Structures are given as C-alpha cells and as structure tokens.
Amino acid sequence: MDNQGPTGKAKGGAARAASLSSEERRAIASNAAKQRWAERTEETASPQLLPGRQAVLNLAGIKLPCAVIQGKNGVQRVLTEFGITNAILGTRSGASKRLKKAALEEGYNLPLFLAPGQLKRFIDQMDQDILSPIDYQDGEQTVRAYDAAILPAVCDVWLRAREAGALQKQQLGKAQKAEILTRALAKTGIVALIDEVTGYEKVRPQNALEAYLSMVIRKELAAWVKKFPDEFYENIYRLKGWKWPGMQKNRFSVVAYYTRDLVYERVGPGVLAELEKKTPKNDRGYRPNKLHQWLTEDIGDPMLAQHLHALMMFQRLAIANGHGWQRFLNMVDQVLPRRGTNLCLAFPATETTEM
Numbered sequence: 001m002d003n004q005g006p007t008g009k010a011k012g013g014a015a016r017a018a019s020l021s022s023e024e025r026r027a028i029a030s031n032a033a034k035q036r037w038a039e040r041t042e043e044t045a046s047p048q049l050l051p052g053r054q055a056v057l058n059l060a061g062i063k064l065p066c067a068v069i070q071g072k073n074g075v076q077r078v079l080t081e082f083g084i085t086n087a088i089l090g091t092r093s094g095a096s097k098r099l100k101k102a103a104l105e106e107g108y109n110l111p112l113f114l115a116p117g118q119l120k121r122f123i124d125q126m127d128q129d130i131l132s133p134i135d136y137q138d139g140e141q142t143v144r145a146y147d148a149a150i151l152p153a154v155c156d157v158w159l160r161a162r163e164a165g166a167l168q169k170q171q172l173g174k175a176q177k178a179e180i181l182t183r184a185l186a187k188t189g190i191v192a193l194i195d196e197v198t199g200y201e202k203v204r205p206q207n208a209l210e211a212y213l214s215m216v217i218r219k220e221l222a223a224w225v226k227k228f229p230d231e232f233y234e235n236i237y238r239l240k241g242w243k244w245p246g247m248q249k250n251r252f253s254v255v256a257y258y259t260r261d262l263v264y265e266r267v268g269p270g271v272l273a274e275l276e277k278k279t280p281k282n283d284r285g286y287r288p289n290k291l292h293q294w295l296t297e298d299i300g301d302p303m304l305a306q307h308l309h310a311l312m313m314f315q316r317l318a319i320a321n322g323h324g325w326q327r328f329l330n331m332v333d334q335v336l337p338r339r340g341t342n343l344c345l346a347f348p349a350t351e352t353t354e355m
Contacts, residue, residue: 047071047136054138055197059184062087062177066194067145069136077194078134078145084154085112087181088174111146113154118166122157127302148194152306155182159313182313183335217274218294227292227301228259232308235315239325264291265338267307310336 053068057079065083069076089112111133114123123131130150135142158178161167167175230247236258237244245251264272275291282288295301311332318328 046142047076047134049136049138049143050075053198055194055199056083057194057197059087060180062181062184064151066148066197067136067138067143068194068198069134069145071134071136076134077148078136079148079151081111081113081133081144081146084146084151088113088154088158088177090174090177114157116171118168118171119157119161122160122164122166126153126157127305149302149306152182152185152309154178155185156309156313159316163316182310185310217271217278217300218296224290224293227304227308229308229312232312232315235312235319236325238319239315239323239328241324261338262311262332262336263304263307266332266336267304307336 047069048071050068050070055066057064057066063083064087065080067078067080069078110123110131114131130147130153132146134145134147136145137143155178158167158175159182162172162175233247233251233255234244236255242252260272264275272291275294276287278294279287279289279291292301292304295304314328314331314335318324318331
C-alpha cells in the first residue's frame with residue numbers, strides 16, 4: 001500500500017485547510033454549496049409567469065386562459081392545456097382522460113385535446129416540437145401549457161380529420177369548434193392577441209418592430225427548401241376555374257402576384273418590405289432568390305407555414321361551398337387584411353414559377 005502523502009496542488013490544499021479555523025472551513029463549504037445550488041437552479045428552474053401577465057383570451061365566444069412567461073430561452077406566449085381542452089372537447093371528462101391514458105400506453109405523449117385515436121394519422125404530420133408541454137410556475141402552482149403556436153396546428157388536425165371523414169358523429173361538433181377558432185385566429189396573430197389581453201403590449205420595447213423583424217428575417221441567405229405546399233397552388237387554379245397542369249409545369253405569371261398578395265403582404269407587418277430589401281430585382285426585373293429564403297428557421301418559417309395553413313383552410317371552405325375566386329378573396333380580405341394597402345390589381349395570365 002502506498003503511504004505517501006499528498007503532493008503538488010493537493011499538498012498545498014491540505015496545508016491551507018489545516019491552517020483554517022473550523023468557522024472558516026464551514027463558511028467556505030457553505031458558499032460552495034450555495035454556488036452549486038444556484039448553478040443547478042439556473043439549469044432546472046421552471047419558467048416563471050411574468051407578474052400580471054395572465055388573462056383569458058376570448059375567440060368568437062370561446063375562452064382560453066393564456067399567459068406570457070419568462071423561461072431560460074426568453075419570453076414565451078402560452079395557452080394552458082386545460083383551456084385548449086375545454087375549447088375543443090368542451091370538458092375534461094373521464095372519457096378524454098381515458099383517451100390520453102390509452103395514447104400514453106401506446107407510446108404517444110399527447111395532450112387531452114389530441115388524444116382521440118381518429119386524429120393519430122393527422123398528428124403525425126404536425127411539427128412535433130410544438131407538442132412539447134411547458135410547465136410554468138404561477139406562485140406555488142405548476143401550470144401545464146403549450147406554446148401558443150399549437151392552437152392553429154391543433155385546429156388544422158381536427159379539420160383535416162373531418163375532411164377525410166375520419167371523425168365519429170359525436171366528434172363533428174368538436175371539429176366545428178376548431179373551425180370557429182381558425183376563423184377567429186385568422187383575424188390577427190395569436191402572439192398579438194395574447195400581448196393585448198395580458199397587457200404585455202404596453203411594456204414591450206419601443207423598438208418592437210425592429211426586434212420582431214430581426215427574429216423573422218435572417219441575416220444570411222438560406223439554401224432553397226420547398227415551403228409552399230402544392231395544394232396552395234392547385235386550389236388557386238380550382239378557384240379560378242383553370243385546368244391544373246401539375247407542379248411540373250410553370251404556373252401562370254399572375255399566380256406570382258397572388259402569392260405576393262395573399263402571403264407576403266399579409267403574413268406580418270413590415271415583412272414584405274424587409275424581404276424585398278434583402279432580394280432586390282436585377283437588371284432584368286427578376287429577384288435572384290426566393291423571398292422565403294430569408295425567413296428564420298425558428299420564427300419566420302413557422303409563421304409562414306401557419307399563414308399558409310390558414311389560407312388553405314379558407315380555400316378548402318370556399319371550394320367545398322362551391323364558391324369561386326372572388327368570394328374566396330372577399331373572405332381573406334375580411335380576416336387577413338393586407339398590411340398597409342387596400343389596392344387590388346388584376347394581371348394578365350402568362351407563365352411563371354414560384355416566388
């Protein structure tokens with residue numbers, strides 16, 4: 001057995017420890033423990049409710065508890081699981097709890113409002129990140145919530161299930177609530193709604209627009225990735241009464257103007273102007289890159305996807321009711337108005353590609 005004493009730094013440490021009084025050693029140990037606890041708390045602490053930043057959001061008569069919370073990744077707008085469940089299912093009944101338990105047993109950690117088995121194949125198409133629950137602290141109470149972006153996605157799941165004929169008769173009323181929420185949400189962004197109802201809009205930074213655009217728009221151009229669903233363009237053709245040639249052929253040039261009008265002029269304040277600054281036209285009058293290549297991956301892309309989902313929902317409703325292009329446009333103008341212009345121009349139909 002090696003009986004040598006400590007050497008090097010260990011020897012110096014032992015000598016220092018021997019020279020300290022018992023009170024000094026206790027103080028050093030206590031400070032070290034506090035430091036370890038502070039580091040652990042910083043890593044594991046639950047998000048906290050910002051003081052006074054909780055309220056009840058009223059969407060077309062459907063009430064949803066919402067809040068603005070502060071987590072380690074910044075400010076976040078959330079909706080409670082209890083509120084979304086009541087808004088869609090109407091109750092936290094024993095049946096809904098059994099559905100959630102059954103989903104858990106099958107390996108799916110789903111909230112109550114997505115527990116019905118008829119929704120499974122439509123949930124698989126959702127962005128899985130927004131399905132992650134957020135538990136925040138409201139005083140002594142822990143509240144389970146979800147990022148506010150989940151609401152339009154959940155409504156879309158219910159409506160796609162209804163369109164596919166997958167729902168049972170008693171579930172059709174829940175899909176109807178999802179449709180009501182979709183229409184109400186389309187009138188304004190969910191983030192703006194929560195900021196307004198909680199009063200957070202009054203304390204946002206004065207440079208909120210600049211901060212908002214910095215989150216939505218990238219500093220460097222991203223590689224091109226398909227972001228516009230084929231259905232968006234096919235539905236335009238159907239509403240116009242045109243024969244759909246498929247995605248392999250160039251679309252009428254007027255479709256590019258429709259894309260600008262329906263999407264970029266309505267998706268968010270200041271977004272179109274900033275995107276056009278990023279990609280000015282060349283000498284031939286064309287933009288060398290797609291506008292959507294400048295959208296940020298974490299904020300801009302999901303915002304575009306949600307806006308397109310809302311537009312396609314209105315397209316589907318118009319087509320299902322036998323309406324044409326103008327009725328569809330009137331519907332969109334009412335709930336998704338242009339940002340800063342009311343001008344509506346008609347353009348001749350020639351060939352083009354996606355913006």
